[in-house]
Amino acid sequence: MARRILSGYWRNRLNTSNTPAHIEDDVVVSMDYTLTVDNEVIDTSEGNEPIQFLQGHGNIIPGLERAMYGMAAGDRKEVVIEAADGYGELDPEAFAEVSRDEFPPQIPMEVGIELQIKDQSGDIMDARIDAVNEETVRLDFNHPLAGKQLNFSIQVVSLRQPSEEELEHGHVHMPGHAH
Numbered sequence: 001m002a003r004r005i006l007s008g009y010w011r012n013r014l015n016t017s018n019t020p021a022h023i024e025d026d027v028v029v030s031m032d033y034t035l036t037v038d039n040e041v042i043d044t045s046e047g048n049e050p051i052q053f054l055q056g057h058g059n060i061i062p063g064l065e066r067a068m069y070g071m072a073a074g075d076r077k078e079v080v081i082e083a084a085d086g087y088g089e090l091d092p093e094a095f096a097e098v099s100r101d102e103f104p105p106q107i108p109m110e111v112g113i114e115l116q117i118k119d120q121s122g123d124i125m126d127a128r129i130d131a132v133n134e135e136t137v138r139l140d141f142n143h144p145l146a147g148k149q150l151n152f153s154i155q156v157v158s159l160r161q162p163s164e165e166e167l168e169h170g171h172v173h174m175p176g177h178a179h
């Protein structure tokens with residue numbers, strides 16, 4: 001018994017999963033990475049799940065996102081990102097001097113100590129003690145990685161299409177974390 005073949009419905013079964021072959025906009029990328037700054041590993045996915053992000057939606061820093069285009073699952077790359085394409089240049093305006101008298105006694109007055117400060121409008125800002133002077137303490141409000149060259153060692157683990165909802169939201173939804 002021969003079956004009639006419906007014209008116009010030929011599909012390659014191997015492609016039904018529709019897995020993207022290369023990274024382009026609107027592809028969900030699963031990636032292992034190690035970030036080295038000043039020859040020191042400061043962040044890595046090693047020992048954890050790979051990170052996932054939606055390419056082309058600014059989920060990761062711009063310099064890294066640009067370097068991802070065209071990569072396939074299994075590809076490795078070393079990506080050097082200058083400060084301007086990473087966490088920005090050091091802003092010389094983002095420092096403040098406070099008098100030692102105003103400095104709260106419960107926080108150690110030492111260079112490198114990280115603290116949070118509420119500004120006049122009630123917003124909480126992260127800062128670090130940059131210098132302790134005779135009469136003042138200088139606070140640095142720059143991102144800790146501002147002005148730094150970032151060295152990423154990356155490996156693409158897998159690629160997939162986003163769900164409609166992920167595409168609409170512009171980010172990846174992890175199982176059990178709908179938002």
Ligand code: ZN
Pocket residue numbers: 166169171173178179
């Ligand atoms: Zn969402």
